[in-house]
Amino acid sequence: MRAATTPSSAVRSLAPLRCAPALAKLRNAGAGAPGPRPQQQRAAAATAARLPRRLQRCAAAPAEAGDIIDIEGKVIDDRVPVTVITGFLGSGKTTLLNSLLQQNHGHRIAVIENEFGEIDIDSDLVSVEAALDPSKEQILVLNNGCLCCTVRDDLVEMLHQLYDRRSQFDRIVIETTGLAQPAPIIQTFFLDPKVADRMRLDGVVTLVDAKHVEQHLDEEKPEGVVNEAVEQIAYADRIVLNKTDLVEPADLVRLEERIRAMNSMAQVRRAQRAEVPVDYVLGVGGFDLEKVEEEVMAAGKHGHEHTHEHSHDHDHECSGADCGHESHSHSHDHDHEHGHSHAHASGSGSGEEHECGGADCTHESHSHSHDHSHAEPAGSSLRSSAQRHDDAVSSVSISIEGDMDLDKVNYWLGGLMEVKSNDLYRMKGVLAIKDFPARFVFQGVHMLFEGMPDREWKAGEKRVSKMVFIGKDLEEDLIREGFEECVVKA
Numbered sequence: 411m412r413a414a415t416t417p418s419s420a421v422r423s424l425a426p427l428r429c430a431p432a433l434a435k436l437r438n439a440g441a442g443a444p445g446p447r448p449q450q451q452r453a454a455a456a457t458a459a460r461l462p463r464r465l466q467r468c469a470a471a472p473a474e475a476g477d478i479i480d481i482e483g484k485v486i487d488d489r490v491p492v493t494v495i496t497g498f499l500g501s502g503k504t505t506l507l508n509s510l511l512q513q514n515h516g517h518r519i520a521v522i523e524n525e526f527g528e529i530d531i532d533s534d535l536v537s538v539e540a541a542l543d544p545s546k547e548q549i550l551v552l553n554n555g556c557l558c559c560t561v562r563d564d565l566v567e568m569l570h571q572l573y574d575r576r577s578q579f580d581r582i583v584i585e586t587t588g589l590a591q592p593a594p595i596i597q598t599f600f601l602d603p604k605v606a607d608r609m610r611l612d613g614v615v616t617l618v619d620a621k622h623v624e625q626h627l628d629e630e631k632p633e634g635v636v637n638e639a640v641e642q643i644a645y646a647d648r649i650v651l652n653k654t655d656l657v658e659p660a661d662l663v664r665l666e667e668r669i670r671a672m673n674s675m676a677q678v679r680r681a682q683r684a685e686v687p688v689d690y691v692l693g694v695g696g697f698d699l700e701k702v703e704e705e706v707m708a709a710g711k712h713g714h715e716h717t718h719e720h721s722h723d724h725d726h727e728c729s730g731a732d733c734g735h736e737s738h739s740h741s742h743d744h745d746h747e748h749g750h751s752h753a754h755a756s757g758s759g760s761g762e763e764h765e766c767g768g769a770d771c772t773h774e775s776h777s778h779s780h781d782h783s784h785a786e787p788a789g790s791s792l793r794s795s796a797q798r799h800d801d802a803v804s805s806v807s808i809s810i811e812g813d814m815d816l817d818k819v820n821y822w823l824g825g826l827m828e829v830k831s832n833d834l835y836r837m838k839g840v841l842a843i844k845d846f847p848a849r850f851v852f853q854g855v856h857m858l859f860e861g862m863p864d865r866e867w868k869a870g871e872k873r874v875s876k877m878v879f880i881g882k883d884l885e886e887d888l889i890r891e892g893f894e895e896c897v898v899k900a
């Protein structure tokens with residue numbers, strides 16, 4: 411087992427080893443010949459010290475077999491760029507992905523989908539046929555669970571499998587589940603040496619639902635439970651403030667201020683239907699781990715076990731995003747004492763010791779309450795934070811063969827949304843409606859939902875209706891019963 415390291419400590423400790431000889435060579439070669447000036451060398455060394463392993467060599471070392479070099483003989487980073495699209499449930503990730511896949515931008519994109527829940531619906535909703543190779547081999551689905559626990563091993567494996575088919579695409583886009591914590595996903599690209607050699611994290615793009623985000627940001631989490639909505643914003647390189655059609659301009663301004671207070675590094679762009687220029691999402695140009703960590707530290711509001719030693723008198727509840735808000739820049743010591751006593755082996759991405767047993771993690775309608783006890787080794791700069799989702803948040807997945815009665819579905823879903831209101835974060839499904847030749851897609855976020863016909867059922871295709879509900883304190887039996895009642899009886 412490799413010694414436990416953190417992304418940034420791994421990078422720092424490797425940098426002198428790999429780059430010093432190369433820089434010395436460069437300096438020698440530079441004597442009497444045109445070459446980098448000391449200032450440039452210092453800049454290169456500083457850059458190298460921050461870069462992942464593969465790139466440290468790029469900063470100055472001679473080319474190796476297989477490297478691509480530019481006309482000046484420098485190694486070009488030929489690793490596959492990876493974009494992570496994240497954002498809370500229903501914020502518009504799939505909408506953005508669809509738009510990316512449908513545009514003519516010249517990028518050949520391989521997609522990895524992560525689904526929180528049993529049934530793979532997102533891959534049904536992504537416009538595979540319109541955008542990808544007819545073989546559809548380029549879309550891969552990480553079914554079940556969250557990328558931040560056991561499935562991360564799957565992610566590593568999937569990335570390597572994809573890499574073997576490199577000629578088929580030139581970049582990878584990962585759409586995370588709406589409940590994903592971005593940090594462990596980001597870590598994959600820095601901790602797993604083989605992944606770091608082959609791929610680079612190009613950027614983390616976070617979709618923000620202008621209508622509902624504040625509710626999630628303000629949500630009080632039990633001690634030790636991470637606020638995913640907060641983290642997703644804190645770790646973003648680019649933020650798409652989506653659904654601007656649903657809020658007043660004044661709310662948008664307030665939201666932007668709040669977002670910037672949480673993450674001043676990320677660009678924020680308003681959008682409807684996630685419409686942003688392709689280069690806002692792809693080709694961000696790198697993920698600066700240290701800068702992000704600074705932001706997260708500044709925000710200082712995750713569900714860590716930390717002791718606040720306020721150096722001023724006024725009573726202040728250090729909760730949610732407010733803590734990181736510019737407007738209260740009083741000084742208080744956040745003496746973070748991370749309660750997790752885990753040690754994940756950083757090298758392979760497979761040696762984590764936590765209680766997230768694979769089966770539990772992917773259980774149908776699992777209440778996602780496992781303890782993500784990722785290691786926080788000494789000196790860690792990228793905090794895994796409280797690696798536990800809110801116990802009350804769960805997903806209920808239902809799949810039923812047979813046609814549904816549309817009126818009954820409408821009536822039942824309407825009632826469910828009314829009863830659960832704010833606690834039903836997300837609901838989506840593909841339904842087989844009686845006498846409808848096309849699939850019927852339902853999408854709901856809190857009280858808003860839309861339904862529309864999708865493609866036609868294919869000849870011989872089983873007419874199966876699938877629904878996933880994600881929310882707080884969901885009563886699985888009642889939901890299942892209600893859904894089953896909508897099936898047309900023979």
Ligand SMILES: Nc1nc2c(ncn2[C@@H]2O[C@H](COP(=O)(O)OP(=O)(O)OP(=O)(O)O)[C@@H](O)[C@H]2O)c(=O)[nH]1
Binds near residue numbers: 497498499506836
């Ligand atoms: N009014 C409005 N609706 C939007 C906008 N963007 C997306 N939607 C709708 O919001 C719903 C959720 O969008 P998705 O793209 O599926 O969101 P998501 O983040 O992929 O959702 P999850 O996979 O559940 O996390 C869908 O019904 C979209 O059509 C927008 O700008 N305005």
